[in-house]
Amino acid sequence: MPTAESTFEGVVDRVAFENPETGFRVLRLGVRGRAEPLSVVGAMPPVQEGAHIRVRGRLEIDRTHGEQLRVESVLELVPDTLVGLERYLGSGLVKGVGPKLAHRIVEALGLETLRVLDETPERLREVAGLGDKRREALVTAWREQRALRDVMVFLQAHGASLALGMRIVRRFGAATMGIVSSEPYRLALQVRGVGFKTADRIAESLGIARDSPQRLQAGIMHVIQDVTAAGHVWTEVSQVVELSARLLGLTADDDIVQTSLCHAVEALASAGLAVVCRDDGNERMYAASMYEAEVRLARRIAEIGSRPMQPLGGAGGAMLEFERETGTVLASEQREAIAQSAQSSLLVVTGGPGVGKTTLVRAIVAVFSKSKLIVRLSAPTGRAAKRMSEATQTSAGTLHRLLEFDPRTATFKRNRGNPLDAGVVVVDEASMLDLMMADALLDGIAPDTRLILVGDVDQLPSVGPGAVLRDVILSGRVPCVRLKQVFRQAAQSLIVTNAHRIHGGQAPVSSTAESDFFVVDRRDPERAKSTIVNLVVSRIPHKFGFDPVRDIQVLTPMNRGPAGAIALNEALRAALNPSGPLLEHGSRSFRMGDKVMQLRNDYEHGIFNGDTGVVSALDLEDGAMTVRFDEREVTLQSADIDDVVLAYACTVHKAQGSEFPVVVIPLLTTHFVMLSRNLLYTAVTRGKRLVVLVSDPKALELALREPLREERRSALATRIAAFANSIH
DSSP, X not given: OOOSEEEEEEEEEEEEEEETTTTEEEEEEEETTOSSOEEEEEEOOOOOTTOEEEEEEEEEEETTTEEEEEEXXXXXXXXXXXXXXXXXXXXXXXXXXXXXXXXXXXXHHGGGHHHHHHHOGGGGGGSTTOOHHHHHHHHHHHHHHHHHHHHHHHHHHTTOOHHHHHHHHHHHGGGHHHHHHHOTHHHHHHSTTOOHHHHHHHHHXXXXXXXXXXXXXHHHHHHHHHHHHTTOSOEEHHHHHHHHHHHHTOOTTOHHHHHHHHHHHHHHHHTTSEEEEEETTEXXXXXXXXXXXXXXXXXXXXXXXXXXXXXXXTHHHHHHHHHHHHTOOOOHHHHHHHHHHHHOSEEEEEEOTTSOHHHHHHHHHHHHHHTTOOEEEEESSHHHHHHHHHHHTXXXXXXXXXXXXXXXXXXXXXXXXXXOOOSEEEESSGXXXXXXXXXXXXXXXXXXXXXXXXXXXXXXXXXXXXXXXXXXXXXXXXXXXXXXXXXXXXXXXXXXXXXXXXXXXXXXXXXXXXXXXXXXXXXXXXXXXXXXXHIIIIIHHHHHOOOTTTTEEEEESOSSSTTSHXXXXXXXXXXXXXXXXXXXXXXEEXXXXXXXXXOSOBTTTTBOTTOEEEEXXXXXXXTEEEEEETXXXXXXXXXXXXXXXXXSEEETGGGTTOOEEEEEEEEOGGGTTTOOHHHHHHHHTTEEEEEEEEEOHHHHHHHHHOSOSOOOOOOHHHHHHHHHHHHX
């Protein structure tokens, strides 16, 4: 177990390990009074052999490596002996300076060597055999090294951890100190993990006033960023002002504060960082990127929707041939959708579970393939694309892969200048399309390519900003077919039946022992948690044969609380994976066999928000771990692990677009702020073969009474209609 904080001072005997990418290092530190060097481990700036340093951290006993200090801060001190100076300079600290040159430098300059390098580098001419070019290169390398050290010391002094400091330096490189000292709020806006309070603390230490325009503008942009992360495309200016005042610690109803913040809003708009739309007496504020994407997407949808499309010949015959070859009898709604797809440039198909969306996609693929058109199938997530591929027996990929995302430039190679080579693009799980992804999709489609969006509009909106599928339908300018007929085989499933009952505001029906939907009455949160653990670990595996980690997913309305994702993950891991070495990462920990989830898109590794996997290897010394995502293993370094959490349980929002053999859903009054009909509907429709609802009847009643809890602020629907009107 870690002990209280300890501080040690000594000379670095050896750098036993270092990963320049993550900043993770292992040092052997010679400390006076200790017989053996002290192992110092953790993320830290480059430290050279011979360096005199002061380290602060917590002593712990590692099973493999024994006693070590888990470092929290490192301060480099000036070497105080000639031998120490020689070793320090000759350790590789400065490019081009080896032990021999270090000896000559220290021999010429003595104990003043480092001060000379800092203040009077021209004195290096006193060193025999050191030419002008080599001297200039040495001075440049020395200054870069010192700049990195100065930045790290500065950041640590203002509350940034070593790992966070390394991330800031990697983000801004050589410009870090200039940005930190003149534009500290950029840290909060552009570096993941830096909160506004940290940036504000740095700004205050630099003398930036609490009411300075720079601080007010940064606070407003931070609020806009938070609002966008919550799913909204725009926010009322009055609300932005109120939230910004709260963030900045100012009085929102003070006239001077109101005026200053309104001036800051205008300044951001003038600088092109934000857009303010004024109409019908309302003032709506957008981040500039959100506004541009919304306008661009609306215009493109209106253009495609108004474009005449040559009807597809032979569609009727191809439909009959599909029925004959597959033994399928298509419903009239499905036939209508195929007929619409044959004559429309853009079509939306929506409907709940059991209404034949997958069969329809298979039929559409068959019909268009008969006409020798290239058909591309895609979905927002890897899991949804894989499921689409398996169901249609046709290759399907993620939208990022379809549009050829380039992680180096964070752009898509497929765009209006280089569109997709496709006759028709079919996107499944389109309810997951957020504004930015939809904008990229429409930009990557050629004028003569048909687009078909398939999804359940009654599910929760996308994780990212906007509610694209809903808005496209609401615009009234795009053909839309809603499938309502539940097929006989699907109707025999209580999962399907109850999903439609929930959609209609009716309570789900619990089944007999041999069916696929059960309701367990639990009112106390702790008892509910205990029941969920018992269901996942014992009752469901023993009765139905499902694997508790691979097949069963607990979906909860929220992260916090006794029956939230965090508490349930702790309880489930304690029962399912209780022993083995732990990789400690901040407040989180992971061990071999843990089920984990990625929290944001990681384009470098090709893993995306909501992807789940299992930890297959740990590197405790490097602070890294390997996760198997489906058939692929990905090694995540320390900084990457910030985006990973345990996933024995997760929120309903994070499960969008995924299906699981078994879903267990707690629904309690402690979840009341999140309870809604569409949240419960989304959770239930994630289950494929078995759903167990652990519910307080009062909470269930609250959820059914509230059709929508999460309403998105977006103007896409009205923009589509306006652009369509202007075209006509």
